[in-house]
Amino acid sequence: MIHQMTRSFFLFLSSRTTLNTFAQKWGLKFGASHIVAGQTMNDALRVAESLHSQGLTCIFDHLGEFVHSKEEAREATNAAIATIERIATSPLDIHLSVKLTQLGLSIDEDFCLQNMTDIVAAAKKHQVFVCIDMENYTHYEQTLRILEKLRQQNEQVGTVLQAYLRHAMKDLKQLHDVPLRLVKGAYKESEKVAFQKKEIIDEHFYRMITTHLKEGVFTAIATHDHRIIEKVISFVQKNNIPTDTFEFQFLYGFRPNLQQQLVQQGYAVRIYVPFGKDWFGYFMRRLAERPQNISFAMRGLLQR
Ligand code: FDA
16 A cells, blocks of 8 residues: 555656756756666766676666657657667667657657657667667557557567556567567556556566567566566476577666576576666656665765
């Protein structure tokens, strides 16, 4: 009950445009630097180098969600293309994640598709894999429509499916040939579309992972939940699933010991590295997921 209330509170804060605008002026505060790589791409590259030296690969996410004009969306598109070009000059293995609302999805779907088409063309040229993050349910159908069109140009594009959605398994089967990141889901969704009970979501998540793994298509298992990770490891061992058809993914700053254990066991582990000025919404969603994450914020406050 208390967890539900804190979750709703932080998810509410995460969607406040005004707070995000203030946060841009403050710079990384309240301990956000524990989980956000910094404000610039150079900061992200420094983090990527350090992770690489520990046997980890990366996904870059240039943070930004509150985009209300075509100019802002075009700026974000250019920033994504610049990120791809920069990744291409680095010897490190780095993917790119994007959010469609940052690229104008709430303004006009065709305009967003055009922006994504430009990003995907740059990604194809430089052979950088692009993953479209999944946002709240309002944008779900549009995201899948855009993905389908983009995959006709470049197969190195995938997306995320959220196990809390009741119809996620049906969509997973339709996307059986698409490289997918599977997650539990980070937004507040209605009971009509999303399971609310943790045990049901966990069970659905595990079934989705094993279903996609059996297809032999690339599967990113994005979770900090050691119980799910242990079950997946048992499953892949028992079913001889080749280790180059999946990877575990973690958010930057979360469970570094577990990341290292997996690397030592020979599993591929990729870290999602967010950077940029728009850190506030991302930081609030992480606080919503797990009340214990508030310790980041408390430590951050005490350091000030
Ligand atoms: P969950 O938070 O359910 O925790 C389960 C258990 O694991 C806990 O009870 C605890 O025992 C243990 N645990 C978890 N975190 C721990 C910690 N830090 N320390 C110690 N123990 C811990 N969501 C979305 O909607 N769209 C997206 O595109 C993405 N993208 C994405 C990428 C990546 C790389 C990750 C890791 C996650 C996402 N997510 C996401 C977020 C995802 O949907 C989900 O909200 C969070 O990962 C939290 O759920 P978990 O599966 O990690 O475990």
